[in-house]
Amino acid sequence: MTRTIAAAVAGLLRDEPPIRFSAYDGSAVGPADAQFGLEIVNERGLAYLVTAPGDLGMARAYVSGDLLLHGVHPGDPYPALAVLKDHLRFRLPAPSEAVEILRSVGLSQLRPPSPPPEESLPRWRRVVEGLRHSMGRDAEAISHHYDVSNRFYEHVLGPSMAYTCALYETPDATLEEAQFAKFDLIARKLAPQPGQRLLDVGCGWGTMVRHAAREYGVKALGVTLSLEQATWAKEAIDREGLGDLAEVRHMDYRDVVEGDFDAVSSIGLTEHIGVRNYPAYFGTLRDRLRPGGRLLNHCITRRDNVPRSTGAFIDRYVFPDGELIGSGSIVSAVQDAGMEVHHTENLRQHYALTLAGWNRNLVEHWDECVAEAGLGTARVWGLYIAGSRVGFERGEIELHHVLATRAAQDGPAGFPMRPDW
Structure with a gap:
């Protein structure tokens, strides 16, 4: 028939x-x-x-x-x-x-065509790159997504080069205003003082590092597994004359040897860690803090704490090896690592607005993005950003801040009686 x-x-x-x-x-x-x-x-x-x-x-x-x-x-x-x-x-x-x-319909065989070149290997085949969330395999996963082209990201993200949820203090705020507000909220939650030290893990293009140094006089160190990001961030630090306060290194957060930081920020990194690795992850961040120091974890979460896959499209085309879980699991992991949780906040609706801004940028700079990264990659980004926006609008995924401190042994919490931001 x-x-x-x-x-x-x-x-x-x-x-x-x-x-x-x-x-x-x-x-x-x-x-x-x-x-x-x-x-x-x-x-x-x-x-x-x-x-x-x-x-x-x-x-x-x-x-x-x-x-x-x-x-x-x-x-x-x-x-x-x-x-x-x-x-x-x-x-x-x-x-x-x-x-x-x-x-x-006239096709004689069932063999699937070869996937587009933009597609990553399925998870079961990535074992040749190392165990899941090993340093080598994490570096490969990060490179797949972030080492596309700095110029491409400039077009999509805008001048802030912030690839995380913004904070819209007013509905008519611009994307750049909202990104500044986000970094400033994180800084205020960490209560920085001039001369104090901040570690920003998974620092991206160094926007938080530069914000803390420029606005608060903090000595800030950022680390990223993306060589493209690190190169761009170092150039931006030099352009802004922040070299005496800000530094970005191309390295794994697990290789940071310094300690006694006054604050640690993790903005959009936890999604790449793997739920099973939360104990080691938050234990590492705790160990980098001085007693009384603050941790701010900013990450995409699910609306429940039931483990599930991210879906084939996201895993193959966007975030290889990425994993999400509910905010309750994040809070538990932070507490189990020996830190005291003081505050959580859901910015889900803000992320929907952020994604809409990225889609607008992609449309406005479509020809430049295609020329820079290729038509297939540009299509992936349009699809991924718009699809994520639907998910955030409908509450399928969320974005949580978790603020905690490393308390001194039998000592004060290092946190005021009421929030100070």
């Missing part, structure tokens, strides 16, 4: 398609007046969808250009993703059914 491609794809859906599906054989299903459309432009795109139903197959076809999303800019597919999130659910066909579908 011969069937059209659109009918074959529709057969893999659990519900009626909310958008217009069309294919290279001229077939189509779904509302003719739909605001958004998906078009399969060639056989490879269809093979991606059939051999990897769900987000991975769609991502492969979309990133490679074999699946087009009509009605939105590729730098900001959020409006279409919001609709698809509610109404597009694939079912996994039985092997015999998958073979029959391929034959019916």
Whole structure:
């Protein structure tokens, strides 16, 4: 039996398609007046969808250009993703059914096409790079995501070069104003004084390091596994004349030998650590603090504490080996490491606004981003940022601050009676 491609794809859906599906054989299903459309432009795109139903197959076809999303800019597919999130659910066909579908539309074999070059290896194949969250494998995972191109990140993130949730003190604040407010809130929570010492682990392009040095006169050390980030950060420190106070090193946080820091900030690093490694991670950060010193942990969290995978698209294209868990697990791990938790805060809604700002930047600088990193990478970023925005808006993922102190043995907590920020 011969069937059209659109009918074959529709057969893999659990519900009626909310958008217009069309294919290279001229077939189509779904509302003719739909605001958004998906078009399969060639056989490879269809093979991606059939051999990897769900987000991975769609991502492969979309990133490679074999699946087009009509009605939105590729730098900001959020409006279409919001609709698809509610109404597009694939079912996994039985092997015999998958073979029959391929034959019916003219494809003779079930072998999946090679993934796009932007895709990382599956987790089971990364063992050749080392045990999960070993120093070597972590370095490879960080490089996959962050060593894209500093110029690319400048276009997407804006002048702040801050790749973490901003803080919108007013709804009409700009992205740059909100990023400054975020770093200043973290600084105030850490209560820095001129001449004190700050360690920023996973420092990115050094924005927190430079903020603490410039605004508070703190001697700040940042460490990152990304060579591209470290190079950019060092140049920025020199440009701002902060070399006597700020330093960024290309190194693993586990290799920092200094101790007795007055404060430690971890902004967007915990997502890369691995839940099983929380005891060692927070133990290391505690050991870097002086008695009475403060820790501020800023990270993406889940709305519950049930372990689950991040999903194939995120793991293969965005954050290899990344893991998320609820804020309760973060608090427990900090407490079990011997620190006293004083305050937590959820900035979920702020992250949705931050992501919208990054999508706007990507759209505005689309041609430059494509020229810098390639069309496939630009598509990955548009899809990932917009999809994350949907998740934050709907409360599927959150962003928590956890503020704690290393108390002296049988001594004061090192924290005032009421928050001082």
